[in-house]
Amino acid sequence: MTLLASVAARLGDHGTPFALIGAAAMAVHGVSRSTSDLDLLVTDARCLDAAYWTSARPDLSVDIRRGDPDDPLAGVVRLRTGAASPALDVIVGRHPWQAAAISAAVPSDVEGVAVPVVRPVDLILLKLYTGGPQDTWDVTQLLGTPDRAAIVAAVEGSLTALPDDARRRWRRITTAG
Structure with a gap:
């Protein structure tokens, strides 16, 4: 199972709405930019707790960075399956317009996984x-x-x-x- 599939499943298990953003979302919309990492947007602050990711998969490395109260983001969770593997960043937003963007996302196939894309x-x-x-x-x-x-x-x-x-x-x- 790919990292994207594992993370999408974990978010789904917790009932956390999410959407693909960043370069991969750009590619879905026809704009190609070279990058190997993936970015998912959520507004669920539970993602910033280490326990949220426990047992997601045994080889998962989790680096949680919480934003300060005046930061534009609540935080970022960087997930990897190995030091040389591409990262998947879970960007934790804190604004209603970001939640609306997630709600309006359209399903697309990315790396063989059906994910919502902004x-x-x-x-x-x-x-x-x-x-x-x-x-x-x-x-x-x-x-x-x-x-x-x-x-x-x-x-x-x-x-x-x-x-x-x-x-x-x-x-x-x-x-x-």
Whole structure:
């Protein structure tokens, strides 16, 4: 069983909604970027407890990093099956708009596993929220599709949930291209 399959099963066993984000979600939406790790978004803080991952699989390495109260994330759980294996990061969000992104995710086949994948609009919101240089490139790539007008309209309708710096980032991206 793949790490993704094991983690998806563990999240399901605990009733934790999740969705694929990051480069793998970009690939599902037609934007290829080289990376071997996977990222899943959750808003269930129970994932930050070591006991949550107990008995998920015997070879699982778990590294839990809790965010401070003023951090944008509640924390990150990095999971691996060996030192040389690609990581799977469980990103623990803390905002209602992140939970809404998970709820709106669409099932897709990734590594032979049916997993929910965030929609392009929600992926853009996550990228705007994170705000790094790679995230800006990712947003421009997601906007370079035939669905640009619909995506822009959907993002515009959701911007109020994001902080001011993310909204400014969106304005810079959309006025530049």
